[in-house]
Amino acid sequence: MPLVGKPAPDFNMPSTKNLETLAENVKLSDYKGKWLVLFFYPLDFTFVCPTEILAMNERISEFRDLDAEVLGVSVDSVHSHRAWIKTPREQNGLGHLEYPLASDITKEVARAYDVLIEEKGIALRGLFIIDPEGIIRYQTVHELNVGRSVDETLRILEALQAGGMCPANWKPGEALLQP
Numbered sequence: 001m002p003l004v005g006k007p008a009p010d011f012n013m014p015s016t017k018n019l020e021t022l023a024e025n026v027k028l029s030d031y032k033g034k035w036l037v038l039f040f041y042p043l044d045f046t047f048v049c050p051t052e053i054l055a056m057n058e059r060i061s062e063f064r065d066l067d068a069e070v071l072g073v074s075v076d077s078v079h080s081h082r083a084w085i086k087t088p089r090e091q092n093g094l095g096h097l098e099y100p101l102a103s104d105i106t107k108e109v110a111r112a113y114d115v116l117i118e119e120k121g122i123a124l125r126g127l128f129i130i131d132p133e134g135i136i137r138y139q140t141v142h143e144l145n146v147g148r149s150v151d152e153t154l155r156i157l158e159a160l161q162a163g164g165m166c167p168a169n170w171k172p173g174e175a176l177l178q179p
Contacts, residue, residue, distance in 0.1 A: 001114050003139055008038075008130045009112035013102040014078040015071075016085060022078045026071060026102045028134065035068035035161070036130040037153060040104075040115045040123035044076040044084045048147045050094055052125075053101075055150045060098040066157055067132075070099040075110060075122055078103040115141055129157055 003009075008028055015026035028036075039056070041049040056063075056070050063070050074081075081101040087093020102109075104123070110116035115126035127148055129138040137160050140148070159166040164176035 003113065003128070003136045006136055008036075008128065008134050008136050009109070011102075011104075011109045011112070013073070013104055013109060015100040015102040016078060016081050016097070017100045019082055019085060022082060026100055028130075031069055031071075031130065031132075032134065033132050035066065035132060035157060036128075037063060037068055037070045037157065038073065038113075038128045038130060039071070039148070040073045040110055040113065040126040042122040042125070042144050043074055044080045045092065048145065049074075050092070052147045052150075053094060053097070054089075055147075056153075057094075057097050057099065059150050059154065062154055063157070066154070066161065068129075068157055071102055072099070073102045073104050073109060073123070075104050075107055077105050127153065129153075129160060131160070 010028050012025050012027045014022060015024060017024040017026060041052060053072055060070060081103060085094045085097055089095045104110050107116055110123040113126055115124045117124060124141050125148060126141040128136050131137050138156050158172040159170055162176060167177050
């Protein structure tokens with residue numbers, strides 16, 4: 001079910017915001033007044049997921065320059081997230097991240113965003129861009145084997161912020177369409 005143009009489903013999930021205590025939840029209201037790139041991934045300690053998480057991390061300053069924050073979500077526990085982050089990259093871990101991972105262990109958030117594969121109990125690769133007022137402006141959901149493009153995510157974010165109509169293959173700095 002398309003969620004674009006609708007208020008983002010609320011959430012309050014355990015997160016790695018405080019990696020040592022794991023005592024700080026992440027809520028949709030934490031991002032009020034900012035853009036949020038919310039992405040779901042299937043599971044920790046897998047193959048494609050770390051490539052996406054690390055690619056987002058490498059470009060976090062570009063997201064923040066656009067007044068956007070990034071939040072990754074899976075159905076794994078926050079303890080699994082912490083173990084994965086604390087595992088060195090050379091040992092298939094993530095190492096330090098500049099943004100939190102959230103635990104949707106109840107699967108309520110993945111269900112609310114309509115990305116849960118019920119029979120497997122994991123999320124599809126869903127990505128949502130939520131505006132500063134909490135409205136979903138972009139969503140893409142696809143199967144498990146294909147990682148997302150950070151370049152395209154940044155392009156879409158900039159297009160949404162451009163304030164006009166962006167033609168196909170529009171790039172930041174190019175002219176907008178005039179009605």
